[in-house]
Amino acid sequence: MDIKHHVIVSTLLAIFIYPTYGIFALLVFLGGVLIDVDHYLWYIVVKKSFSIKKAYKYMKDEYHGTRNMILIFHNIEFWISSLIISYFFPLLFPFVIGLASHVAMDLIIFFKYRCTHPNPIAYSLIRKYIFR
Numbered sequence: 235m236d237i238k239h240h241v242i243v244s245t246l247l248a249i250f251i252y253p254t255y256g257i258f259a260l261l262v263f264l265g266g267v268l269i270d271v272d273h274y275l276w277y278i279v280v281k282k283s284f285s286i287k288k289a290y291k292y293m294k295d296e297y298h299g300t301r302n303m304i305l306i307f308h309n310i311e312f313w314i315s316s317l318i319i320s321y322f323f324p325l326l327f328p329f330v331i332g333l334a335s336h337v338a339m340d341l342i343i344f345f346k347y348r349c350t351h352p353n354p355i356a357y358s359l360i361r362k363y364i365f366r
């Protein structure tokens with residue numbers, strides 16, 4: 235999913251929930267846009283390069299839908315943890331709203347094109363490492 239689509243949807247969501255959450259509505263961007271930083275972190279660790287430009291090109295230009303990537307924010311364990319934390323700290327719920335929109339958009343694109351995001355098995359670290 236192109237980052238600009240995540241920005242557009244997160245902006246609309248932030249505007250929509252601003253009357254309820256005030257400045258905390260900006261957390262939508264953290265969950266809806268900035269969680270994609272894990273792609274860059276993966277690139278730094280695996281490719282041993284800090285080049286944002288090369289990382290972006292790598293994620294965009296090459297087929298990486300079947301790659302065995304570990305994305306620390308794109309997994310169900312992170313999402314459930316975020317949901318539980320927001321239950322105890324309700325002002326953090328906008329982060330979960332952004333996260334849900336991000337994940338939904340990623341999954342729609344994965345099932346539509348199967349080339350712009352890692353295989354859904356990457357969406358559960360437990361399944362990936364314990365129930366192989």
Ligand SMILES: [Zn+2]
Nearest residue numbers: 270308336340
């Ligand atoms: Zn994503």
